[in-house]
Amino acid sequence: MVALFFLPAVIVGAETPKEALVLLKSVGREGAGNEAAARAWKEVVAQGPSVLPAILQAMDDADSASANWLRTAGDAIVDRALSKSRSLPSGALEQFVRQSRHNGAARRLAYEWLCRIDAKTPDRFLPGMLQDPSPELRRDAVAAVLKQARSELDKGHKDAARASYRRALTGACDKDQVDTIAKELDKLGSKIDVAAHFGFVRHWLLAAPFDNHNEAGFNVVYPPEKSLDPTKSLNPMAVFKGKDGKEVRWTAATTVDRYGMVNLNKELGKQQGVVAYALAAIESPKERPIQIRVGSLNAIKIFLNGKEIFSREEYHHGIDMDQYIASATLKAGRNELLLKVCQNEQKEEWAQEWGFQLRLCDAVGAAIPFSVIQSKIHTQTHKSAKEERN
Amino acid sequence: MNHIPLVPTLRVGTHVGRLCVPSREKTERDAERRLFPFPRGAWERGGGLLGFVAFFALWQVSPIQAGDWPQFRGLGGTAVSDEKGLPTKWSVTENVRWKVGLPGGVSSPVVAGDRVYVTAASAFRQRRLHVFSFDAATGEKKWERQLAATGSTQCHPKTSMAAPTPVTDGRHVYALFATGDLAAFNREGDLLWYRALQRDYPDITNQVGMAASPVLAGDTLLLPLENAGDSFALGVDVKTGRNRWKAPRRREINWVTPTVMRFRGRTAALFQTSGEITAYDTDSGEVLWSFKNNKLGSVPSPALVDDLIIAPGTPSIALRILGNGNPEVVWTSRRLKAAYASPVVYQGRIYAMTDIGIACLDSATGEEIWRERLGHGFSASPIIADGKLYIAKEEGDTSVVELGDKPKILANNDLKETLLATPAIANGAIYLRTEKHLYCIAGKK
Numbered sequence: 001m002v003a004l005f006f007l008p009a010v011i012v013g014a015e016t017p018k019e020a021l022v023l024l025k026s027v028g029r030e031g032a033g034n035e036a037a038a039r040a041w042k043e044v045v046a047q048g049p050s051v052l053p054a055i056l057q058a059m060d061d062a063d064s065a066s067a068n069w070l071r072t073a074g075d076a077i078v079d080r081a082l083s084k085s086r087s088l089p090s091g092a093l094e095q096f097v098r099q100s101r102h103n104g105a106a107r108r109l110a111y112e113w114l115c116r117i118d119a120k121t122p123d124r125f126l127p128g129m130l131q132d133p134s135p136e137l138r139r140d141a142v143a144a145v146l147k148q149a150r151s152e153l154d155k156g157h158k159d160a161a162r163a164s165y166r167r168a169l170t171g172a173c174d175k176d177q178v179d180t181i182a183k184e185l186d187k188l189g190s191k192i193d194v195a196a197h198f199g200f201v202r203h204w205l206l207a208a209p210f211d212n213h214n215e216a217g218f219n220v221v222y223p224p225e226k227s228l229d230p231t232k233s234l235n236p237m238a239v240f241k242g243k244d245g246k247e248v249r250w251t252a253a254t255t256v257d258r259y260g261m262v263n264l265n266k267e268l269g270k271q272q273g274v275v276a277y278a279l280a281a282i283e284s285p286k287e288r289p290i291q292i293r294v295g296s297l298n299a300i301k302i303f304l305n306g307k308e309i310f311s312r313e314e315y316h317h318g319i320d321m322d323q324y325i326a327s328a329t330l331k332a333g334r335n336e337l338l339l340k341v342c343q344n345e346q347k348e349e350w351a352q353e354w355g356f357q358l359r360l361c362d363a364v365g366a367a368i369p370f371s372v373i374q375s376k377i378h379t380q381t382h383k384s385a386k387e388e389r390n
Numbered sequence: 391m392n393h394i395p396l397v398p399t400l401r402v403g404t405h406v407g408r409l410c411v412p413s414r415e416k417t418e419r420d421a422e423r424r425l426f427p428f429p430r431g432a433w434e435r436g437g438g439l440l441g442f443v444a445f446f447a448l449w450q451v452s453p454i455q456a457g458d459w460p461q462f463r464g465l466g467g468t469a470v471s472d473e474k475g476l477p478t479k480w481s482v483t484e485n486v487r488w489k490v491g492l493p494g495g496v497s498s499p500v501v502a503g504d505r506v507y508v509t510a511a512s513a514f515r516q517r518r519l520h521v522f523s524f525d526a527a528t529g530e531k532k533w534e535r536q537l538a539a540t541g542s543t544q545c546h547p548k549t550s551m552a553a554p555t556p557v558t559d560g561r562h563v564y565a566l567f568a569t570g571d572l573a574a575f576n577r578e579g580d581l582l583w584y585r586a587l588q589r590d591y592p593d594i595t596n597q598v599g600m601a602a603s604p605v606l607a608g609d610t611l612l613l614p615l616e617n618a619g620d621s622f623a624l625g626v627d628v629k630t631g632r633n634r635w636k637a638p639r640r641r642e643i644n645w646v647t648p649t650v651m652r653f654r655g656r657t658a659a660l661f662q663t664s665g666e667i668t669a670y671d672t673d674s675g676e677v678l679w680s681f682k683n684n685k686l687g688s689v690p691s692p693a694l695v696d697d698l699i700i701a702p703g704t705p706s707i708a709l710r711i712l713g714n715g716n717p718e719v720v721w722t723s724r725r726l727k728a729a730y731a732s733p734v735v736y737q738g739r740i741y742a743m744t745d746i747g748i749a750c751l752d753s754a755t756g757e758e759i760w761r762e763r764l765g766h767g768f769s770a771s772p773i774i775a776d777g778k779l780y781i782a783k784e785e786g787d788t789s790v791v792e793l794g795d796k797p798k799i800l801a802n803n804d805l806k807e808t809l810l811a812t813p814a815i816a817n818g819a820i821y822l823r824t825e826k827h828l829y830c831i832a833g834k835k
Contacts (some may be wrong), residue, residue, distance in 0.1 A: 318597035319545060
């Protein structure tokens with residue numbers, strides 16, 4: 001591990017700092033390793049500022065729990081050093097922040113330590129961080145450009161402001177920032193496709209209804225799930241037996257919602273105690289790790305290429321963009337994405353919504369390049385819709 | 391401030407309970423008398439709080455003092471303080487001993503000795519969690535520790551990832567967040583242990599936001615983790631953060647902070663949902679008794695009066711545990727309805743928020759004695775000190791009501807900020823956590 005070469009060679013008690021950092025990274029489930037980690041934490045903190053670069057590097061491959069052990073140790077060292085007017089290894093910290101191969105949260109932490117000793121730190125770093133892989137650093141970089149755009153707007157420099165908003169958009173991944181940019185660009189006569197910017201999947205095939213009486217359907221493997229096979233594609237022409245013996249076929253649905261929301265009540269007719277499946281064939285130019293981010297008021301399961309990768313059985317407790325995040329790997333070429341969306345039978349007015357939004361992005365939240373392979377059903381649906389309009 | 395001398399402790403085998411040394415008694419009755427060294431029902435009467443502190447101190451073995459406010463709704467969750475001479479009037483500038491800025495959060499401050507602890511959440515989607523320690527007298531920040539949220543941060547806009555109130559035994563502070571992040575620090579801010587509970591149990595989250603607070607029972611930290619996905623109560627060893635026990639709970643979103651009581655020589659924790667109230671042995675997680683009722687509340691905590699358990703609901707129910715261990719309904723009251731705020735018991739009377747004010751009921755019968763209009767928007771629970779009710783309202787004002795056979799509104803003190811957190815009282819001061827600040831309200835020294 002590269003990180004360990006940077007450790008001071010001082011031996012503390014029975015353990016070296018190197019061993020202490022290993023212990024901080026060894027905490028397991030349900031508090032396993034906490035006692036050893038607590039001792040190690042004190043030993044690491046006792047090392048003082050010289051151990052900060054090693055702490056940061058240890059965060060590179062630490063899991064989320066270990067990362068918090070390391071974070072608090074680093075913060076404690078910085079607090080105590082600054083209270084005694086001791087200096088921090090600012091050169092090493094600066095270098096760490098600039099190396100984007102390191103863990104984003106660790107780089108952000110180093111950046112925050114630098115901000116504590118030098119108020120001009122943001123000016124040095126943020127202008128080059130619009131595409132940074134650390135979500136927090138990138139967010140601040142976008143915020144800095146937004147501030148600049150606002151200033152230009154206030155001075156009446158519309159072209160400059162438009163260019164700044166466009167530049168901010170290249171880095172913006174968070175909904176509040178994108179919304180601000182879209183609103184301001186709209187006022188400046190420049191529209192953006194928000195759904196495309198976020199990577200929402202807008203074209204789907206839907207199959208419903210299957211039974212979810214008494215919320216029992218969540219764990220029932222209905223035919224669309226049953227036919228999942230990692231080696232084969234789902235047949236969009238398949239016919240299933242649904243709720244009450246009803247014949248169920250895939251039908252096409254396309255959302256034009258700004259945030260990719262698919263309203264199943266609208267697409268399938270208002271129903272309760274039912275399960276719907278949504279299928280999309282995703283074409284990816286290359287194999288890549290992705291995040292599948294879903295928002296829904298309903299209980300959901302996500303399947304990618306025949307495997308279940310996420311489930312949440314919770315109804316009508318709130319919806320937000322990106323509320324559920326599943327990590328997966330998209331293979332090069334065709335991928336099959338299947339979403340199970342369960343509606344229960346609550347009677348309250350606020351419990352009638354049935355729908356979802358789903359987007360494909362990287363770990364920062366930036367849309368990945370993909371396309372939805374449209375089937376014959378999409379074509380037929382579009383044709384029927386056109387005929388109906390005529 | 392009343393200081394309670396502490397006693398040495400003794401471990402008995404692997405049992406985590408503590409006994410008094412040197413006057414060690416062996417019978418259960420005597421042990422209970424020492425552990426609960428005041429007449430039943432005394433502690434909820436104003437003058438009996440000292441007794442509760444003794445009880446708390448004996449099995450908690452901590453430097454907690456009578457004037458402290460160590461958990462959600464103070465010592466034992468009674469929401470009653472022995473403090474006197476508190477201000478009845480204040481404003482953004484009047485009677486403000488100190489004021490510090492805080493990131494967002496709706497958790498209450500807790501106070502032990504010269505320290506105030508409070509949690510907060512910040513950053514986009516509340517991904518950053520904070521634990522603060524302030525000097526109680528001056529507001530000087532003694533330390534701050536930050537955690538990166540490891541669980542879901544989805545919640546209703548009114549609540550926060552910093553909704554559960556931390557708990558302290560005077561030497562340590564235990565902070566739980568709605569993300570499932572749980573950390574123990576000592577007075578100096580050293581991390582003693584840490585758990586990422588949503589990593590251990592991915593479904594202990596809900597989309598409204600967990601908000602029930604952890605409480606201490608001896609060496610066990612009690613965690614209410616009741617959700618629609620996965621739902622259980624957890625008893626955690628305060629020294630290591632590891633599980634002592636895990637008891638399945640009704641799968642339902644719930645926000646009730648448990649109440650600790652004595653039951654046949656054992657320490658029991660009452661966990662309430664909208665379908666039942668169940669007593670668990672705090673050492674083992676064993677179910678001691680359970681009472682089912684589908685009209686109980688899912689937010690306010692139960693209160694204790696003499697041998698009665700007041701379970702808030704619609705209607706609220708007063709329960710007495712019979713000799714056979716089963717609970718019996720003593721009275722029900724539709725005048726006492728479960729909302730957000732928990733009822734408070736003082737000198738034999740129950741005070742509970744209504745939609746538009748406060749109601750006072752006779753604890754023996756459930757009969758209403760009086761009610762008073764105070765406005766609306768009561769997220770915080772009412773608290774009592776020096777014969778006065780302090781009722782914080784969402785719009786930022788706190789009503790001070792003098793108690794008696796007829797209530798008298800002494801003041802409405804407006805801090806002009808959203809105020810959802812239940813106040814704390816300690817050190818002759820009132821600690822109010824608003825949307826953006828922590829206030830220490832106190833008269834001039």
